[in-house]
Amino acid sequence: MEKNKKGGRGVKKSSFLVLLSFLLVIPLLGVKNTAQAATNFADVPTSHRAAKEIYYLAEGDIAKGVSPSSFGPNKKVNRAEAVTFIGRALQLNGTKRATSFKDVDPGMFASGYIQSAAQKGILTGYSDGTYRPYKEVTRGEMAIMISRAFGYSFNNTTSGAANALISRGIAQGKGDGSFGASDLITRADYAVFLARAINPKFRVVSNTVDFKNARWVNVDSLNIRTGPKDSYAKIGAVKQNQQVLSAFKVGAWDYIKYGSFEGFVHGSYLRTTAEATNAGNVDPRIAKQVIVLDPGHGGSDPGATGFGIYEKNVVLDTGLKTRNLFSETPFQIKMTRSTDTYISLSGRVSYAKSVGANTFISIHANAGGGTGSETYYYSAYQNPNVADSKLLASKIQSRMLNAWKLANRGVKNGNFHVIRENTMPAVLVELGFIDTKKDNDMLRSDYWRNAAAKAIYLGTLDYYKAKGYQVDALYDVAK
Numbered sequence: 001m002e003k004n005k006k007g008g009r010g011v012k013k014s015s016f017l018v019l020l021s022f023l024l025v026i027p028l029l030g031v032k033n034t035a036q037a038a039t040n041f042a043d044v045p046t047s048h049r050a051a052k053e054i055y056y057l058a059e060g061d062i063a064k065g066v067s068p069s070s071f072g073p074n075k076k077v078n079r080a081e082a083v084t085f086i087g088r089a090l091q092l093n094g095t096k097r098a099t100s101f102k103d104v105d106p107g108m109f110a111s112g113y114i115q116s117a118a119q120k121g122i123l124t125g126y127s128d129g130t131y132r133p134y135k136e137v138t139r140g141e142m143a144i145m146i147s148r149a150f151g152y153s154f155n156n157t158t159s160g161a162a163n164a165l166i167s168r169g170i171a172q173g174k175g176d177g178s179f180g181a182s183d184l185i186t187r188a189d190y191a192v193f194l195a196r197a198i199n200p201k202f203r204v205v206s207n208t209v210d211f212k213n214a215r216w217v218n219v220d221s222l223n224i225r226t227g228p229k230d231s232y233a234k235i236g237a238v239k240q241n242q243q244v245l246s247a248f249k250v251g252a253w254d255y256i257k258y259g260s261f262e263g264f265v266h267g268s269y270l271r272t273t274a275e276a277t278n279a280g281n282v283d284p285r286i287a288k289q290v291i292v293l294d295p296g297h298g299g300s301d302p303g304a305t306g307f308g309i310y311e312k313n314v315v316l317d318t319g320l321k322t323r324n325l326f327s328e329t330p331f332q333i334k335m336t337r338s339t340d341t342y343i344s345l346s347g348r349v350s351y352a353k354s355v356g357a358n359t360f361i362s363i364h365a366n367a368g369g370g371t372g373s374e375t376y377y378y379s380a381y382q383n384p385n386v387a388d389s390k391l392l393a394s395k396i397q398s399r400m401l402n403a404w405k406l407a408n409r410g411v412k413n414g415n416f417h418v419i420r421e422n423t424m425p426a427v428l429v430e431l432g433f434i435d436t437k438k439d440n441d442m443l444r445s446d447y448w449r450n451a452a453a454k455a456i457y458l459g460t461l462d463y464y465k466a467k468g469y470q471v472d473a474l475y476d477v478a479k
């Protein structure tokens with residue numbers, strides 16, 4: 001098939017020698033290099049400053065040309081193209097479909113990636129409900145998008161994202177010391193940033209990654225590749241039960257170090273423990289656990305309001321983000337609502353019972369001028385689920401405090417319909433106060449709603465772990 005990639009436009013530094021050997025070998029041996037023929041953009045000669053990054057992304061079908069023979073390196077990149085490149089890199093679901101943005105048609109080429117990235121919290125739209133797919137991307141927007149896509153911790157500001165990229169050698173400041181956050185970027189530049197984020201060998205600073213996560217190979221022989229797709233060249237292999245060190249993930253792939261090799265392996269063939277015991281495997285009982293997520297209010301019931309936002313929207317989005325995390329696990333996740341629709345309190349309870357829920361988590365935002373997070377359970381001595389409800393509440397509360405670092409309003413007994421009338425362990429989390437500026441700033445932020453979703457997810461895992469289920473392997477989902 002597409003061989004000779006070792007000498008192709010991989011990540012070799014000695015590109016001059018590679019090119020030289022390429023020119024010499026081909027006429028002598030008459031070898032056809034189909035890989036290169038497939039990705040030969042007339043407007044990106046080998047001498048182009050971004051050639052090796054563009055061809056690297058093209059090799060994994062992460063970047064495609066504006067036509068089969070031209071990449072359009074000098075064209076400005078727009079928001080639809082930018083998210084499509086990232087979506088392909090992270091192997092998000094790119095199937096064209098309806099989105100949560102009113103200006104993105106379901107038939108538009110990027111609709112699938114836009115919706116998947118929105119669900120993952122990688123991108124946000126504008127406050128008027130639009131995504132503006134054809135708007136050109138600034139360096140600042142690019143920095144935020146890449147930081148979110150690759151899970152860099154930053155303080156949700158443009159300068160924080162710029163620093164996250166600069167410290168990793170993905171971007172450099174401009175000559176005058178600024179980042180040029182409002183400058184538009186070209187497709188070539190965007191390809192360079194993205195290639196550097198994916199593969200540290202392209203970065204302008206060395207030793208930017210920490211191979212801190214020990215993993216063990218769970219398959220006879222695991223291929224190491226130059227990129228996070230099966231289409232990338234194989235550079236080596238690791239045998240079963242060998243230890244590798246993982247630095248970070250790109251979608252389902254891990255960037256690992258093994259001996260002198262650094263490259264990508266598919267993460268589904270790695271386990272988190274040295275022994276091939278069930279410690280790296282998920283408890284089979286988990287697949288039978290039904291968790292109902294219950295975003296409060298909806299439709300004609302907006303819930304609490306503050307600073308122009310509605311509780312019903314904030315908690316729905318948080319619920320959807322939580323579902324998204326669970327969707328990568330064997331848990332069965334159901335939602336009382338996944339759209340902006342009204343459901344009565346009794347309707348929520350009867351739904352949970354009808355699907356055989358084992359765990360019920362209601363998500364709300366508080367009001368009344370306070371600040372902080374709190375989680376409720378219902379304490380009635382005749383209810384056999386009190387201890388478990390309280391345990392689940394304490395685990396979610398603890399993760400919420402860790403995530404948002406708002407005041408701890410505690411784990412409380414609350415007489416709320418949905419946790420009182422349910423027949424399974426049930427809790428109600430109040431993320432923060434929608435009518436208090438500090439809390440509202442977090443509730444309205446896509447970034448912090450993602451953090452809340454992770455907290456609910458992790459708190460639920462903590463609960464199952466405390467109940468004796470083997471769930472260690474599921475913590476990585478929230479990384």
Ligand SMILES: [Zn+2]
Pocket residue numbers: 296297303304311364365
């Ligand atoms: Zn509420």
